């Protein structure tokens with residue numbers, strides 16, 4: 001089991017892609033800290049992992065809030081013995097946050113940038129100390145293909161996540177920490193399927209993607225597990241698109 005004895009701190013791990021990462025890392029032997037702003041759903045997710053035999057705790061955490069993140073990292077260290085793997089997955093992602101800047105209240109623009117960008121910085125900086133004490137670690141940032149066309153606050157935030165993956169990889173390398181990213185295409189999570197009209201999903205799959213099936217959470221889980229593994233030991237600062245071939249660029 002690749003991750004036996006390691007601890008994974010997964011932001012937004014209560015549902016969707018985040019819970020998929022939690023289940024897969026737990027199956028590889030990792031202890032799991034689910035850090036989510038939705039404390040009740042986080043508790044339910046951790047309980048489901050424990051039912052499967054995993055060691056898992058839920059931590060109420062707002063990634064946009066530095067103190068909240070620091071407290072959660074300290075609690076993960078106290079409860080699970082330190083952090084080896086950080087998955088920066090929590091995000092505000094509904095279409096609302098992709099509206100034109102002129103049409104989105106500044107408070108909502110700020111909220112999107114705070115969670116999607118500052119959340120990554122807060123968690124990475126806080127987890128670094130714990131990882132460094134344990135001789136290294138690995139971070140995976142969840143970006144998006146929206147960070148390539150860059151529409152509105154959401155697209156801008158995900159472009160920034162790609163940039164952060166490069167700058168944090170450089171900054172954290174001396175501590176033995178690899179930092180990579182995965183940019184999902186359109187994935188069938190409950191949040192996305194409730195948010196997008198069926199025609200938009202069909203257009204994506206049939207007209208834009210080269211692989212004509214809908215992206216599933218497991219597609220992203222597989223890429224994240226690879227980047228966390230020793231098979232990716234020579235990879236840092238990279239973002240991999242997992243999106244059925246859209247968009248492609250040189």
Ligand SMILES: NC(=O)c1ccc[n+]([C@@H]2O[C@H](COP(=O)([O-])OP(=O)(O)OC[C@H]3O[C@@H](n4cnc5c(N)ncnc54)[C@H](O)[C@@H]3O)[C@@H](O)[C@H]2O)c1
Nearest residue numbers: 012016017036037062063090091093144184186187189191
């Ligand atoms: N599903 C997709 O199609 C898709 C595509 C590209 C990128 N992504 C990215 O993947 C990530 C997960 O997406 P998903 O579809 O699983 O979303 P989701 O809505 O199912 O899950 C997001 C989780 O993040 C939590 N969260 C939100 N704000 C938070 C905060 N401030 N602090 C802590 N937790 C917070 C939510 O409570 C929720 O549990 C997001 O970063 C999203 O931008 C998703």
